[in-house]
Amino acid sequence: MTQGPQPQGGPLPLADRLPAFLFPRLSPIALVGLFIALILVGFLIYPVLQVIAVAFQNPTTGALTLENFGDFFNSSLFRQSFFNSFYVSALSVVLATVIALPLAYITTRFNFSGSILIQSLGFIPLIMPPFVGAVAMQLIFGRNGTINLLLRDHLGITIPFMEGLNGVILVQSIHYFPFILINLSASLRNIDRSMEEAAQNLGAHGLRLFRRIVFPLATPGYIAGAALVFIKVFDDLGTPLLLNVNNMLAPQAYLRITSVGLNDPMGYVISVILVAFSILSLWASFLVMRGKDYATVQKGGGGLAKRDLALREKILAYGVVLFILLIVLSPHIGLLLLSFGTIWSFAPLPDGYTLANYVRMWEGSQQYVMNTLLYAGIAATLDVIIGTAIAYIVLRTGIAGRKWLDYMATAALAVPGVVLGIGYLRTFQNVDVPLVGKPLASWWVIIAIALMIRRLPYALRACMAALQQVSLALEEAAESLGAGKFRTIRRIVVPLMAGGILAGFVTSFATAAVELSATIMLVSNDRDSPLAYGIYLFMQTPSGRGAGAALGVLAVVIVALGTVLSQIIIERDKKLRTAGRA
């Protein structure tokens, strides 16, 4: 470790003049770590444990009991919700796989000019909150949407794309398939060419080669992506709410808490189930992947051999890719049409086009936009500060228990937004904020904190990666030239991490800006609402849909800009680094 003897000059600090038992010696960095640990316990661990505890308590006596779970499974509505959530998540994984597999296969196995199209357009779904697209999807795929109107007129049939659970599955798989695409493509690209050639050399080829060698080697990536899709769908609140599908777990938890009240145990039981499933699928994917680091690219190896396509194959490939992209981009197209449309009802396309929705949106939602900038800005700033500190403590110091900072921060991945929201409401309903005269649970700052906790795992990964790229020798050089720990961090480490930190900030900001599930629980009045909640409110009424769509377009633009910006930062940083090395 880097902790060398610290040169001490001048008079002894206060701590050293007091008896040691009164003030255990903690280095300043350890104090920072302790402070972060307190924040994580206070705003993540404790609230979640509180939720779990309530789920196992008798609501009136407070005694430890399992009867809440008994009540849950005795209710046919909850059993139905449980089944539906599971069913929707599983089928979303299947449908997302059907979308992602051909795209990943075509890009990694063939010299296909459309690959760039896939790589850029394939990720667009992620930059739109799924619930935003849901309404647009209704207008395109719904019972009286574009597709079914055309089908009815020409073929006399309709397909229930959006009926009930189907709608949730369609919206979710279209939104989340990039997780599978990204992970699967990365896995496929990481397979060394010699793996494939060795099999060919021993007599395998074609589909058999794919089934026996290529796909098994890509499974870790596939499983990682699939597990992520499963959890995201299982935990999602916004999409089912907007599609008015309430018999699923997350909406039930929300509805119980908001309608029956904070003391109704069912919301907590559902929370426990959501958390358990999140942990279970993360754990399962960990088990499957354990000891399977199949990233096999060797020096001089390079990924799988790419084959040129014959003209006929090329046409087929373009057909498949364009068809998939058209479906995948339909929420965006729909949203755009909706935002510029006058009236769009019982018609394949809007009746006319106007800018009125944008005017209305702008008049009605400046507060939302300002709130969003404020909340997401605070959350992202805190995320990168805490992320950098944790990364430094974990990677560069020997402080006891440092790994737990990482574990705690990462644990937020397994906590659905609904659960965090319920936990905050329960924990902070009676904690009054001095001078504001409100409980913490209904003060706007709690929304920013929730967003901060929710985005922390991602920001932390970005900071860790950035710090890992900074060679230890650079720090040691600064220290040997006389810079103390904090000055070294400030003058050497942070500037060198800047690119990664900035990228982490931008992604945290962009994704926090459109987060709905935690905020929807914590918004106590319309004045404090962020953008995502604003869209949700607009979308509640048919007359507000146009303006809601306009606001949705704005949200997409914000996230898109953020994504592009962070990509530019990362690329520039990478160039700077390689230039510095050469």
Added chain:
Amino acid sequence: MKTEMAGIEIRDLHLSFGDTKVLTGINLTIRPGEFFAFLGPSGSGKSTLLRAIAGFGPQPRGEILIGGRDIATLPPWKRDVGMVFQSYALWPHMSVRENVAFGLEERRVPRPEIRKRVDEALALVGLSHLADRMPNQLSGGQQQRIALARTVVIEPKVLLLDEPLSNLDASLRVQMRRELLALQRKLGLTTIFVTHDQEEANTTSDRMAVLDGGVIQQIGSPQELYDRPVNLFVARFLGTANILEGRVETEGGAARFRTATGDVLSLPVEGRTGPSSIVLRPQNIRIEEQAGTGTLPGEVLHREFLGSQVRYLVRAAGTEIVVDQSHRAGEIWLDPGARVYLAANTRDAVLIPQGA
């Protein structure tokens, strides 16, 4: 395990990556059962040539005959050519046994026979006890042997080894190359071994081809190539070579070599007169304290003690010449700055006419 011995013949092979020519006019005959090395610096095309024989990489022009049959247009899986990859390419999702069985399964060999042959192959490389391990639980040397077992189990007509020792550490490398050679002799398998390490090629191969710039420079036994290089590249690439520029002259029936600086070395036989280079190996030069006939005056620049030898760098004949003196205990060494005379044993020297 038995194999039918097959020779390899390559006729006028050309290969390019896009517009870049990688192999030009390759002609080569490898005898059945021979251990043959492709030796060359990186980028010389040696691996590309090996991969072309296995059927990987761009389609070459020309013929590749194995056992008399042209396989140049067959896909890799129909060639019956066994290849061991530089990275071993053991599939991490399969156990050792599954890895070794793969090729037999693809050949639809009946189950009981697969089991028997896999056991034999593992016994051959001495790793029967590791059959149920996963590849990532094996050391580098073990992975190498499993990769070898996986290849020989299908009884290929020829065995191709792509820098098989480059991922091993130095001591293991020496041991593995002996094992490799022993195994090859036992199976009598026609083998091509790609390496950039002349020592590896010298110690294992019956004959080798030295490649540079996608062209075969010379083919022959290690000794032939070392003793009689046909051009300066081969001379420099194999061992240390002192190369003096000059011309071969004849005077009164006696041949001699006049260097560019005007120094004269007598030559034992009559060479082709004209501009030429003379290649002198370090051990073919003696250091004398006194001037003699045909000695070159020089000054010691540097000295290295290598154990069995002392290597001197001497400035003479307008260049720097490496001289190895075998070392005897208690011998007094020359120091840098010492004035010496170099006597070359031109009987063992090689003359390379200019342009070769």
